[in-house]
Amino acid sequence: MPNDEIIELCETTLVDADAVAALKPTLSSRDELQSLADLFNALSDSTRLRIIEALSRRELCVCDLSAVLEMSQSAISHQLRLLRQLRLVRHRRSGRLVYYSLDDQHIHGLFAIGYEHIREESLRTSQSSSRYLNSEDAA
Amino acid sequence: MPNDEIIELCETTLVDADAVAALKPTLSSRDELQSLADLFNALSDSTRLRIIEALSRRELCVCDLSAVLEMSQSAISHQLRLLRQLRLVRHRRSGRLVYYSLDDQHIHGLFAIGYEHIREESLRTSQSSSRYLNSEDAA
DNA sequence: GTAATATATGAACATATGCTCATATGAGGA
């Protein structure tokens, strides 16, 4: 692939050129960060999170998942495909049924930390409504 | 808001009706999972991850961030707005410059776990290419 | 073999998203 086209972004002024130069080589590669982004992207949709939470409790076949989420079988299957491709779920066939289960221990950790964030965030916003700080950006 | 419209999804057959009925009330609310999804969504784009990683090293003004990422000031500003609204970054004004920094300890944990996943995943895929399992879903 | 059923998948559609471009805002210096 044709890498490194000439980038002309010299519109910007540097405030701390040394810091910028020192920082750049220490950052992760774009590929790595893209993979990370793909992982988080799998968790960025509430339907997929609902699927993941349900599967974290027990293995389920597609039709039961469909019933749990009250969504169409097709919608569930499409999302399962995505989760499968990212290796976040595992599947096994049993006759006509296909059972899905979680295939990643990291997900529990990500959920746990995510929940901490949500909880503290709801605290923060309820505080800031009765306080003088950060009246902006509350959208 | 008009909640609970009549949902008719009885197209699906239940395999384990008891399990489904038992599982449903134990799951998180849709609002909670939507908030979680919003958080992960903020991390689901590589530009934003690059911004977050840079800010995790040091506070930066917009123009230096722009230089570090080699992207336009406008693109960076738009993404910073999103991160600000989600309270993931903090900003302070200094004359004409605006300095941004990370405003969330959870992000480090999310990054760490995410990286573990990536690393193991790259192991798994390099293994499976020389093995007989999982020839499918390798996309 | 055929029929029935569980799941997978392609196409289509509406909506969301990330960038660019042009411009607005806000602060400092003349």
Add this chain to the structure above:
DNA sequence: TCCTCATATGAGCATATGTTCATATATTAC
């Protein structure tokens, strides 16, 4: 005041995404 510069933001556009609908595939029962 007027000008300059750093940042913010709205509009527009191209692409991505989540769902539905129709249909394909795979397995069991007959």
